[in-house]
Amino acid sequence: MLMVDDEGLCPLVLALDGGTGSCRAILFDLSGREVAVGQREWHHRQTPDAPGGMDFDTDANGLLFDEVCREVVADIGGAAGRIKAVSTTSMREGMVLYDAAGKVLWACPNIDGRAQAQAESLAASGLAETIFETGGDWVSITAPSRFLWIRQNTPEILEATRTFGMLSDWIATRLTGEFCTEPSAGSSSALFDLSRRSWSDEVLRALDLDPALCPRVVESGEVCGAVTGEAAARTGLIEGTPVHAGGGDTQLALAGLARKPGDATLVAGSFWQLTAITDTPVIDPQRRLRTLCHAHPGQWMIEGIGFLTGFSLRWFRDAFCELETREAAEQGRAVFELIEEKAAAVPPGTNGLQAVFATVMQSDSWINAPASFIGFDVGDAQRTGRMACARALMEAGAFVSQAHRAIVAECTGQHYARITMTGGSAQGRLWPQIIADTFGLPVDITTVKETTALGAAILAARGAGLIDDATQMASGIERTHEPDPAIHALMAEKAAKWAELDTEMIPFALRNLAPSMWQAAGARATIQ
Template sequence: MSGDPVFLAIDAGTGSVRAIAFDEGGRAVARAAREWTHAATPGHPGGADFDTTGGWQLISSAVREVVGLLRGRPVAAVGVSSMREGFVLYDEHGDEIFACPNTDGRARDQAEQLTRRGLADRIYELAGDWVSITAPARLLWLQQERPEVFAAARHLGMLSDWVVYRLTGEFTTDPTCGSSSALFDLAARDWSGELAAAVDLPARILPQALEPGSTAGAITAAAAEATGLPAGTPVLVGGGDTQLALHGIGATAGTPTVVAGTFWQTTYISDAPTIDPGRRIRTGCYVTPGTWMVEGISFLSGLSMRWFRDAFCPDATAEGGNAYDAMERWASAAPRGSNGLVAVLSNIMQADAWHHAAPAFVGFDINAPERFDRGTFVRAIEEAAAYVARGHLDILDEVTGGRARASGELVLTGGSSAGVLWPRIIAETTGLSVRPSTAPEATSYGAARLAAASVGAELPPAGRSDRIVVPEPAAIDEYDAAFERWRRVYLAQLAATEASGIAPLFTPPGGLAYRTDPTTTRAKDTIYG
């Protein structure tokens, strides 16, 4: 082999797998991607299966393509990341017998059983997440619906762990992805024997938890044949996508970050396993030992913009350049508050009762098309995402004793950070200065940074920018009023959704029922059913 070494990242995301090689300067020198979908589980509405055979073929193909593009340049180490929550079960031979992605919602009845039994409360207290789309309810589903599969299980791992297993033959996990199972004791950064026992899961099934940056093993002969990577190449334990994205941009404790992709995560890195007593947001382990990540999740904020682009803006590229740039130019002509137009999309997170209204646009005047053109609707979509981010930031500030807002700054990363208008709306809505960090492959880069560190190299944080968007005081006042209007409209639409039976944007498995309240969208302690 010839040339300087590179560090390979494999990211098994919700919609695709990416393999990217970064050089010692942090530049991407070769990349390949393969899209995948997750088949519905027959007979179980909301269920989704992960195809381990087909998935491994796609991963192998992407890695082999990157290896070919490197033309003999050596791969010093491999880092792995994946979507969170999804997991894999293996039998005594190491063969996969069950696998699901993060989007799997088959265990609705079982999540509600855990809620009624009071176990959901204990899981949230120890593991920092509710039972809606995490492992406890899915494991209970297996016991009740496929007992033969559950009985045959000898190993469990998250999806990043599965990639590592396919590469090395070793069963491991790491705290960032492992804690998304809701089977972790956050304070210990390890599996909880109590929670495993609560769902009748034998402790022997759970793999060793190693801190991020630890070497899990090396490329086996079989993996070398499949991927083109040399046998013996070191492979690190996997990691959760959001945490590795924060690591990729060098996020630090004290400054909140919004990771703005298909979903938006408003995050804060804490030096303690902070649990929200209101059971609104969730907590997971962060990359550095002794640190945790608290986050509020916004449903489909980035996808909402793509939907509007595809449905209503086919001519956006006619002006030349990126369609989103054109849409933001149109939106810039609309005033703050979008002339009273309110986009009802994602709700502020309430982990134990995360109810969303049916998507809607409320408050437009069909007699005033000049005030309610496409640009006004685009601005309303961007404002709706900013309102949810503000709501999550308020909760983060509350549970951290005022530390989340103390710096006066917020970092914005992900695809939505590339715009001009969206960062300004977020600054004016939250009242914080916004520093965009344009790192389009932040998760992969975070994995590569860990891989480099494992062999004594250091990659610089990605996407550092000197650009800071400072909110104007008058704009903050305007958005304070607009935010309260959005809350009132959302609450009314939530009630209308419940009364009409129209499909909401999302309803959580195992969620508490809600009743409308004049001051809040918080859930009441009334169990579904």
């Protein structure tokens, strides 16, 4: 039975989620049911004077967070007093620097790649290997190379910096004025000692970074502050509402599912992560995958990342699906639902059409091939038309994830007999079925798709003493997709060809004949 407040209304918890492609505010009740949702898409601007650079606009994006907060408060009739706790989550790796007054000096999202030369120098010196062995991640898009870039290119910013935090920390800081981090997002800085679940003195010394720059570390779910009067005026929240430390998006998705060591999960948002929880920090000796702290004490997580796998379908929608966008609006349907319906009419294997987008992760030399479709039948437009491209994108996402599943199994020594899939890409029926047919395994689809936000809500609810057991709010399983053995054989053959194509196309990017969809800073030097 759910508790109620003095007015007979169920308490609510608020999750604020800063993803790669959008920000969201989602209210949950104590059964884990979504009560209200506000969302705004955003884009990250390229930095003209820093090749590969992406800035995170804390002013504009902060206003978007204020908007979605006010929206969900309005959706519950303005009864902000029902919101008993708040927690935050975001993409990992992105970081924010502050001056002594708490003003933002510099911020970047996860995909910022401006620190190319600095990552190369860390690799050449051998320090990158030390960082990987200690912190579980390479220096491509993490804080070590970024701090070096700032020191060498804008030293006045580093001189003025008094503390920094990750993006999920920034969301909380805007509400509380307090500075802290927690292990799941904090470890994505690559400045952590995974075994200690805190900042690495060794790495900080090697980078000549003052430990005083590092915020205090609390565990996910602990109170990190309360909503200030100024924040309450911006967001519609009640002053004094407790804000609990949240964490990195993938780890909180696992928390929202109550996953445990031995489980394998595909978190399919803008990026796709094939991940498993471990009870010790497992470091990939071949430096393919990365390891971070989980959101629960005494647990860690190893993952393989499909770069912008889910986002690629949003790009395809915007670039080629004007017709479906118009039809969906006329029919009152979601455009992705219509795209999937049409793509489902294309046979498995897409008549040989291949999509090469995300590349299997190799942390220390990660270059994605130029984004491409290959294998058009110019004699028959119906066989390899737009919807064949959409399905080929989905198949490519499955191929990358299947490769990551195999590497995770190799590193952990675990056999994963089934996969749980969650996130925006799990909302339809076609993509999960393609995953099942490619993996040759049952794929369970979660009831709640926004499990990252749900994980944040669970941490807030437990931290506030509103629930005793996380499973009270955790998402269940909505349905299971069983693999078709005949299609699995077809997809295995196509996946092998896709892997060869992907490998053969990376040199086009290395020779500057076509732009890589994305490449990690320092990757070229490692390969060459």
